[in-house]
Amino acid sequence: MIGTLLSGDLPRSRILTALLVVIFLGLALAPFLFPGVRSVDTAARISIFIVLVASYDLLLGYAGIVSFAHTMFFGIGAYGVALTLQAMGRGWDAVLIGTLAGAGTAAAIALVIGLFSLRVRAIFFAMITLAVASAVGVLVSQLSGLTGGEDGLNIQIPRELTPAFKFGGELWGVKLNGKLLAYYLVFGTALVLFLLMLRIVNSPFGRTLLAVRENDFRAEAIGYPVVRYRTAATCLSAAIAALAGALYALWLRYVGPETVLSMELMIDILLMVVIGGMGTIWGAVIGATLFVIAQNYLQEVMGWASAATEGVPLLPNLLDPDRWLLWLGLLFVLSVYFFPAGIVGRLRAGKWNDPK
Amino acid sequence: MSDPILSLEGVYTDIAQYHILQGVDFTVPRGAVTMLLGRNGVGKTTTLRTIMGHWRARAGSITFDGIDITRLPTPAIARMGVGYVPETMGIFADLTVEENMILAAASGRLDPARLERIFAAFPPLKTFWKGQAGTLSGGQKQMLSIARAMAEDRRLYLIDEPTKGLAPAIVATMAGALKALKNEGASILMVEQNFAVARALGDFAVVMDDGRVIWSGTMAELVGDGLLQERLMGLSLAAGH
Numbered sequence: 001m002i003g004t005l006l007s008g009d010l011p012r013s014r015i016l017t018a019l020l021v022v023i024f025l026g027l028a029l030a031p032f033l034f035p036g037v038r039s040v041d042t043a044a045r046i047s048i049f050i051v052l053v054a055s056y057d058l059l060l061g062y063a064g065i066v067s068f069a070h071t072m073f074f075g076i077g078a079y080g081v082a083l084t085l086q087a088m089g090r091g092w093d094a095v096l097i098g099t100l101a102g103a104g105t106a107a108a109i110a111l112v113i114g115l116f117s118l119r120v121r122a123i124f125f126a127m128i129t130l131a132v133a134s135a136v137g138v139l140v141s142q143l144s145g146l147t148g149g150e151d152g153l154n155i156q157i158p159r160e161l162t163p164a165f166k167f168g169g170e171l172w173g174v175k176l177n178g179k180l181l182a183y184y185l186v187f188g189t190a191l192v193l194f195l196l197m198l199r200i201v202n203s204p205f206g207r208t209l210l211a212v213r214e215n216d217f218r219a220e221a222i223g224y225p226v227v228r229y230r231t232a233a234t235c236l237s238a239a240i241a242a243l244a245g246a247l248y249a250l251w252l253r254y255v256g257p258e259t260v261l262s263m264e265l266m267i268d269i270l271l272m273v274v275i276g277g278m279g280t281i282w283g284a285v286i287g288a289t290l291f292v293i294a295q296n297y298l299q300e301v302m303g304w305a306s307a308a309t310e311g312v313p314l315l316p317n318l319l320d321p322d323r324w325l326l327w328l329g330l331l332f333v334l335s336v337y338f339f340p341a342g343i344v345g346r347l348r349a350g351k352w353n354d355p356k
Numbered sequence: 357m358s359d360p361i362l363s364l365e366g367v368y369t370d371i372a373q374y375h376i377l378q379g380v381d382f383t384v385p386r387g388a389v390t391m392l393l394g395r396n397g398v399g400k401t402t403t404l405r406t407i408m409g410h411w412r413a414r415a416g417s418i419t420f421d422g423i424d425i426t427r428l429p430t431p432a433i434a435r436m437g438v439g440y441v442p443e444t445m446g447i448f449a450d451l452t453v454e455e456n457m458i459l460a461a462a463s464g465r466l467d468p469a470r471l472e473r474i475f476a477a478f479p480p481l482k483t484f485w486k487g488q489a490g491t492l493s494g495g496q497k498q499m500l501s502i503a504r505a506m507a508e509d510r511r512l513y514l515i516d517e518p519t520k521g522l523a524p525a526i527v528a529t530m531a532g533a534l535k536a537l538k539n540e541g542a543s544i545l546m547v548e549q550n551f552a553v554a555r556a557l558g559d560f561a562v563v564m565d566d567g568r569v570i571w572s573g574t575m576a577e578l579v580g581d582g583l584l585q586e587r588l589m590g591l592s593l594a595a596g597h
Contacts, residue, residue: 204458204459204464207451207455207458207459208459210448210450210451211448211451211459214448214449214450214451215446215448217410217442217446218442218446218447218448219459220410220429220430220431220434221408221410221430221434221440221442221446222434222440222459222460222504223431223434223435223462224431224459225429225431226431279450
């Protein structure tokens, strides 16, 4: 049953299985286990980033395509929902139409970029995606009448997803309100999208992508039109990123170029893929969870450590919360050094591995 | 040589500024093994790659079973039933042996009876069926490469130096498997430097030099005439006697 749900792609390592179960239970029960605005917000971000990172891995790890336009597709999904909600009012119809329009637009743009550039060498595709993504970023900033420019847009989401909507008293001390519903909408959709991607990479289509990544000449010689497969992967990955973007907009009730379109976000996604492990969808779970937690809590841990080491020379200064980016950077350097195949790659190859 | 499965007429292929094929003409008869022979660097591999559409012919035409395939894309040529085993083997190292085989079948399914025949010819493939193809030895990779071409009935097999760099015992296994394929009535065009293997398997021979075909005829004619071999291919094949 679980094997079917996971498309036969089991974690294949005891430690990895344990980690994944902990993350799954943590996310599934987050509002009850870690009540509090901030922790639930972190859990929602983790769920969304798992989908976003996995969709990028579909492209990078499975199809071997380097793209810098992934945040653009994420942003298209987010703006799709935001603009539709603004134009049509805060109804579910607007959410549905905006989400589908965002995913459709993202797939269509990916199709055009793919058909124009996937025939040529990989580096051209990377450059073209960079150019298109920058152009869209500038466009969103400039079209302030429509997009709110640099300030972004605050959006009104359906009332059922806001804290004002209540549907009962409390359960285990947690208020049953729209925010809880919003969290489970995010979690549930992310889970479905994740399982869908697991199915895709373990299907004959996914196997063919791996073959194309490894030896495109050979894949052609046994009858697979390489450009068509690469383009299909690009479109799929773009559409899923847009769906993640739509979830993000609904969760934050805000879209802005810094939040959903920035180059920093693109680099973050790349790091999450590399840390988790390229070419395995499970890597996205580990990479996104570690990264988002570090981003949200490292500063706090450092503040605590800095206070604890008061009196020791130099240490409190080094551990000052303002220096959190330095430590985050160090953590990444170390993780790439010790886990060149990503954490999942290391765990699967490690001595703790289950015999296959 | 009536009713050929494949015919090349005046095929010219350039790679960068080099004119590799300079008017190649020959035919491959149906249901027989044709050996493409010649010294290193005369254009044998380029000929196979041009047939597959990896390299585009600048001039001339390639006809497969009555259809002009000169300008067709590679995947279309493969789907018409041409199985190609390249010199470099080109197995997918990250996939399992099974996945490599399934990818090679257009239907996505392997016929069990056919699979049993493949396992009989290449026992190691059965042993490592679920293992990653990248962990196979060189000889086993070559077996997989040929087995992949045999995953389905092909109308024509193009096989590039199947015994290159293999240990003698594996060469024998390979030759046995190719012989079985021949006995099933397959049409094969094969490049082979090992003249003992070429002689044992070939019905016809095409000899190339300098991007052209300099001789073609039956293998029996070539085998029976030492002087002809000497003239066509120099000393390189004498060791095969």
